Structure formats: structure tokens, C-alpha cells
């Protein structure tokens with residue numbers, strides 16, 4: 001079974017812009033591996049949480065998922081091959097760039113690169129954020145969550161649920177079909193949506209430990225309003241307060257705080273909307289934007305609210321169990 005989203009694999013023609021935004025806006029730790037060619041980004045004590053390579057062509061984004069050991073990697077390899085996915089063994093150079101003991105990869109039905117690894121090493125040096133922040137919430141919840149727009153909803157849902165072992169957190173059919181899936185206490189590690197549009201990476205959510213670090217990232221984004229893909233708001237399902245920042249490759253970072261966790265007793269539910277308030281999607285066509293406003297109005301009239309459980313409170317609750 002997959003345990004967590006471990007890291008992100010980026011190929012980009014915009015390496016300088018990645019370095020600038022990751023370091024100064026998001027607050028990641030940048031390790032320049034090869035000048036003007038390859039970097040690693042850190043978000044915690046791990047060796048890397050992003051491997052980024054400069055290329056000339058179109059940008060790509062892939063995901064690295066983690067399994068506990070070699071036996072589980074071999075089992076998954078067999079399961080994927082029996083479903084018709086051709087698997088490639090990671091090269092020595094790829095393993096050493098990532099700092100993992102072993103890794104294999106394939107492409108999902110939309111062509112997104114998926115790596116499965118184990119043994120991501122700790123870095124030999126402390127995490128030094130690119131701006132003064134209180135760090136990111138990772139650990140057994142993994143790096144964050146990714147939302148994908150797919151042209152192959154059923155195949156992708158089958159891949160994550162039946163082969164990788166993810167469980168459904170919640171879902172909706174309107175205005176389009178979306179499924180949120182978890183593989184650890186993080187409310188969802190993957191969201192898949194069938195909008196009728198072309199497949200693409202929608203966003204990666206990174207969770208700050210401190211709310212003020214979201215606010216400061218928002219202040220910086222407000223100096224360039226075009227960089228805000230979704231305004232400040234709070235999600236109805238994972239309760240994250242966040243905004244979405246466009247990155248140099250056109251997909252987005254969701255920068256958030258205070259996600260709720262799920263346990264074995266979680267029961268999947270159908271969602272009444274995407275957000276409790278805010279989260280105006282600036283890129284939506286006017287009619288869809290208006291539809292979203294009407295959903296927010298209905299939720300406000302019903303007085304739907306959710307308690308905030310902070311990272312520290314979650315840690316305390318866990319410690320008491």
C-alpha cells in the first residue's frame with residue numbers, strides 16, 4: 001500500500017522563476033545541485049521534497065509516492081504490471097538525485113509520471129526556510145495533497161483505490177465529478193476531477209504550521225494580483241484555510257493551514273460545495289463563478305460552520321490517545 005505523497009518531480013523551462021518563488025514566496029529551502037540545471041527543494045528534514053530539472057520543452061509535473069519497503073515495492077510492481085502498466089526501474093542517477101533506496105516509475109492514463117519509492121533519506125543538514133516561517137506540516141501525513149483534472153476518471157479512481165489502496169474521504173457529482181482520497185491521516189492526498197476539460201495538474205497543497213505564514217504569503221501575492229488563482233477561503237471538506245498561487249509552470253500551489261485529519265472510522269460523505277467561504281476561482285468563466293457564489297450564499301444562509309483544529313491541537317490529541 002502507498003503510505004504518503006513523498007515528493008514532486010518537476011521538469012521546467014523556468015528554473016530561475018522556480019528558485020525565486022520557492023525560496024522567497026513559498027519559503028522552501030533551495031539546494032542548487034547543478035548550476036542552471038538541477039535543484040532540490042526541501043520542506044522539512046528530508047533530503048528533498050521536490051526534484052526540479054531545467055528542460056527546453058513543455059513543463060511536466062510528476063509525483064513520488066512512498067511504500068514501507070522493498071517487498072511492498074515488488075508487490076505493487078506485480079499488481080501494476082498485471083493491470084497493463086509498463087514499469088521502468090529508476091536509474092542509479094535518478095535514485096541518487098532523489099535520495100531514495102529504490103524507485104520505479106510509470107505513467108498514469110493521463111500521462112502523469114508516477115514514481116513509487118522507499119527509503120527517502122534525511123538530509124545531513126538542518127532545514128533552512130527561504131523566508132522566516134514556522135515550517136511545513138509533513139511527517140506521517142506526507143508532503144501535502146495533489147488535485148488532478150483527468151480525462152480517465154474511472155481508470156484513475158481504480159488505480160488509486162484498488163491498486164494503491166487509497167480510501168474515499170468524500171465526493172461530489174456537481175458541478176462535476178470529484179473524488180477525494182486518503183492513504184494516511186491527511187484528509188486527502190489526491191483529488192481527482194472530471195470537468196470535461198483536458199487533463200492537467202490543478203494544484204499541490206502545502207500546509208504551513210502557522211497561520212501567519214499563509215497571511216504573509218497572501219500579502220506578497222497581493223502585490224501581483226494576477227498571481228492569485230483562487231482567493232483566500234476555507235475548504236468545506238479538509239477545513240484548510242488557503243489561497244492558490246500560480247507557479248511558473250501554470251499549475252498552482254495551494255498554501256494552507258489547519259487541515260483536519262481522518263482515521264479508520266471515517267465515513268465518506270457527499271459534499272454540498274467546495275468551500276465554506278472565499279476561494280473565488282479567478283480563472284473560471286463568469287457563469288461558473290456566479291454558480292460558485294450562489295453555493296457560498298446557500299451555505300452562509302444555512303449557517304454551515306466548522307471548528308478550527310490547529311496543528312498543535314492535533315498533535316496534542318494524538319499524544320493523548
Ligand SMILES: [Fe+2]
Nearest residue numbers: 145147205254
Ligand atoms: Fe486542495
